[in-house]
Amino acid sequence: MKGSTAYTSIQKRGLHIGLLPEMAAAVNPTTPIHLDHDLEVFPEAGRRLTVAQYAEHVDDLAARLWAAGVRPDERVVIYKTANADHWMLAAAISRIGGVVVNLSPALDARTVGILIERVGRPTLLTDGTKLDLLADVPLADLTRRVLTSAGDRPGATSLAELAGAPRVKPVVRPIDEAAVITHTSGTTGIPKLVVHTPRTQGIRLVPQWRLLSLMRKKETVAIHVPFVHSRMVAAMSLALLKEYPVLLMRETDPAEVAETFLEHRPALIEALPNSLMEWEHLAEDPRAPFGSVKVFSSTFDAIHPGTMSKLLKASDRRGALFFQIYGQSEVGPAVGRAYFRRSAHKANGRCVGWAMPFGAARVRVVSRDGGRPTEHNPGRIEVAWPGLAKSYFGEQERYDSNRKGEWWGTGDVGYFTRLGCLHLLDREVDMVPGVRSSLEIEDVVLSKLDELTELVVVQGPNSEPVPVVCTVGDRPLDLGRWRAAVADFPQLADPVQLPQAELPRTATLKVQRLELARRFEKQLQERA
Incomplete structure (x- = not known):
């Protein structure tokens, strides 16, 4: 066979x-x-x-x-x-x-x-x-x-x-x-x-099968995603069917990761956005642990352009690219786009991609207020295709309430550009009054301040946008550099610095924004 x-x-x-x-x-x-x-x-x-x-x-x-x-x-x-x-x-x-x-x-x-x-x-x-x-x-x-x-x-x-x-x-x-x-x-x-189901899992392989066709040789594929995630099913299945040598990774410490990449020289790395952010300083390692990489791939969450640029410049491969997929456990891969070495740093991080060919998902943006969805009036992002998950186990009514016929509501808000690129601005539940896109602010500021390892804008107890920051080595934030970097965002409150380890995260390392907002609300109540 x-x-x-x-x-x-x-x-x-x-x-x-x-x-x-x-x-x-x-x-x-x-x-x-x-x-x-x-x-x-x-x-x-x-x-x-x-x-x-x-x-x-x-x-x-x-x-x-x-x-x-x-x-x-x-x-x-x-x-x-x-x-x-x-x-x-x-x-x-x-x-x-x-x-x-x-x-x-x-x-x-x-x-x-x-x-x-x-x-x-x-x-x-x-x-x-x-x-x-x-x-x-x-x-x-x-x-x-x-x-x-x-x-x-x-x-x-x-x-x-x-x-x-x-x-x-x-x-x-x-x-x-x-x-x-x-x-x-x-x-x-x-x-x-x-x-x-077996059908939905099989359908989700279709657009990604074509992506892996970019690799002409049978070179090593490094997979660093949670072993429990639906993404692991697709990543492992595709690699085995394509006969690619597989490197299954658990360790996250950058020093250990560098040694692993140097030993196995992967041509494709699939990893969580936050893991890639943690590893990006390895681009400066003179041993070039990313030198062999032809394709970087990530899903789960949008990734910052600065991170993509650093990784691509650390590759010695001609035509190296970063392929980002936007999707969810419920929908699988919805849209995607490639970034290249010369232009990744200039990319708009909110542009998560275009509908993928070869029988992939359809995506639409639906108005929230009756007006046409635009950059300044984003709508709800919905997805339709046979690869949608069948249900929520034990919560069928909850699943049904989020599905309108063939269309699934992702919970994200955004808009389409004239060229058809889907721009993701925020999760609807994470939107902060007076802020067009928290994710956009994070992209811009992170690109200006290399000392930041994480930046999350959440709603404060008085509905103000509060920037929560983490720094390299948890060193104190330079407030002068911070003020210069956020000059275009006067609506931001003063930054709150936390040690990286104290950020509440999900299993896929996403920051739990609502939990952070609840902490600030609790702190305000305790002071009252």
Whole structure:
């Protein structure tokens, strides 16, 4: 089976991640998969695998899960320490017809308990560390059984004890039934559980398949996104089907990242915007850890032009580009655009792209007040295509309230330019009175002040726009330089400096703006 044949099969029958490793091994069993950390569930496996070995491990885990009592249609919540074995375990659950429910290891015990209850007595697959964290959650009442991938605990069944279990035949889920459930970032409260089907997952691969065609050679693809995220399904699937060597990364420390890139020399890096911001100073490393990169790719959130420019200039590859995708867990990739070395620094960071060809999503901007959506009167961004998530698990009414026929409301506001570029100005819930776009202010100021590692404009207790800043090494902000940089934004209140570690973030490292605003409101109440 060739990679293109496997891809065509997925478009017809849907994407079943439980079958994907076996399909990829049939295409090329020697395709390498490298890790920057050890697998907890297979600590003896090492950090260098072939796709054939990977498929064998998935089949082994599927047998152990079956021996533990997991059966088709059963929902299995995975909540464990961040590790590349998460995707391997998810594939094993899928392989025996189970429904994977991915929960981020960044979620706290209370939130996990609420989500487990919403799922309705699932099997919980966790590890000793996370099980200790859940000590006050009534798991005996909320779950059908508890399994551990690493670390034995009383009352839980260890997968290690089930080694050597008889292998079982794959079970293929119906194309339009739930297959993988992920969750939203939770920037506004308890995350929503997003239901993906084999059909919707397969459809989302279509526009991205063409993007990867830009890479003519079978060079290494480095993936640094949360292992629990729906984006991981697409990134891993595309790389394996294209027979690209894969580098699965967990570590975030810039020094370790530099060593990893120097060892593996990736041609494509997919990472979170905030991770790329944290790594951008590596562009000054004389060893050129980004020298081999042909394509930088990012989704989840808009990225600042200055970061893109620094990364592209650090590449030694001719025609290097940064491809940004705008989308959500509910919609997949909606629009995208490429940035190039000579022009990235001049790009308007609010222009998130154009509709992608080859059967991708349709996007429209709907008026909020009856007037035509424009730069000064932005409208609501909506998306329509067959790749939309099927529902919110346990919250169908909430899902239905956000969908109008085929159109899904993203919660973002923006407008289209005359050239058809979608400009994203803000999340509607994050809009601040008197500010056209908080994100635009952040782009401009970050481009002027290299000492800033983060800038977030949120609504203060008196509806004023409050800039929250973090600096390199948490050094005190130079107020003179700050005032010069924000001269065009007189509506801003005085800056509030926080240590980087104190910023409330989601699982995908987005800053929780509403939580910051609530903190300021609480501080005002305490002073009163």
